[in-house]
Amino acid sequence: MxxxxxxxxxxxxxxxxxxxxxxxxxxxxxxxxxxxxxxxxRIAAEPLALEAALGAPDYTPVTLTGRIEGDPLRFIYSGSEEDLVVAVQTEEGRRIMVDLGLAPMGAAAALPEGPLTIAGNLDTPVGKGTPAPMVQNPWAARSPEGMAEVLGTGPVFVVAREVAPPLTFVAPLPVTTEGIANxxxxxxxxxxxxxxxxxxxxxxxxxxxxxxxx
The missing domain is CATH 1.20.58 (Methane Monooxygenase Hydroxylase; Chain G, domain 1)
Incomplete structure (x- = not known):
């Protein structure tokens, strides 16, 4: 024993x-x-007006109306598509960042000048995709501060889920829980x-x- x-x-x-x-x-x-x-x-909740949702946690659904101003930031996803992040001047006078989604390479030139109604979710940008061209977008990953500085916006970042009138050449990349490791x-x-x-x-x-x- x-x-x-x-x-x-x-x-x-x-x-x-x-x-x-x-x-x-x-x-x-x-x-x-x-x-x-x-x-x-939270993602599926009833959306709030952007001004009412400021300071809310990530994934809070919001709606806003505004115009795209200036050139977009373009993040390459493949050889034929790029993710467009734009500055939007809202009706309330706030300038924010909006991730519109994937578009064919070079389609950014066709972005509308008229008002858009955007439904989406608050989010914090993460480093994914390669900025292009590097001369215009000199950071290696998505930095909220860097993007806001280049776009001339505040720190608010919205990922679009729906845009009206729809941008037929842009496929939104709405936030989901799929990328959260479990x-x-x-x-x-x-x-x-x-x-x-x-x-x-x-x-x-x-x-x-x-x-x-x-």
């Missing part, structure tokens, strides 16, 4: 630690799913799998110790 005491304790403690890590990841999974559900509910179930399975392997190795070691005794 003394000979198997060490591997037995080693196996029990190791399995307990690994299983506890798996259970912790399951609790993290519940926490993340609750956050995602809250974000999805890998906790996979991590839990990994920890439980390692615990199973650990248990198997411990049983093998104990049986081998018993056989060597005989």
């Amino acid at each position: 003394r000979r198997i005491l060490v591997p037995l304790i080693f196996g029990i403690v190791g399995c307990a630690v690994l299983v506890s890590l798996g259970l912790w990841q399951l609790r993290r999974l519940e926490w993340k799913e609750a956050i995602l559900a809250e974000i999805e509910a 890998n906790h179930l996979g991590y839990a399975i990994q920890w439980f799998g390692i615990a199973l392997v650990w248990a198997g190795m411990s049983v093998y070691l104990i049986r081998r110790t018993l056989r060597s005794k005989d």
Whole structure:
């Protein structure tokens, strides 16, 4: 019994630690799913007028009416498409950034000068896409401060979901929860799998110790 005491304790403690890590990841999974559900509910909520939503958290739905002013920032997504971020002067006199969505390369020249009604969600820009041309957009990733400086806007950033009248050559990229990582179930399975392997190795070691005794 003394000979198997060490591997037995080693196996029990190791399995307990690994299983506890798996259970912790399951609790993290519940926490993340609750956050995602809250974000999805916020995205789908009734939109507010932009002025009423200022200071609200990301993903808050808003509506606004305004005109595109100046040249857009163009972020390359593929060899044929680019994401357009423009400055919009609202009817209330506020100048903000709006991500219109994907357009064919060079289509920015066709952006309308008339008023647009935009429904979308507040968001914080993240680094995705390559600015083009680099001479006009000298930063390597989407910096809210950098874009606001170049566009001459305030820090407010809206991702368009619908534009009226519609821009037939632009496909909106509305905010969703798809880009938010939620890998906790996979991590839990990994920890439980390692615990199973650990248990198997411990049983093998104990049986081998018993056989060597005989």
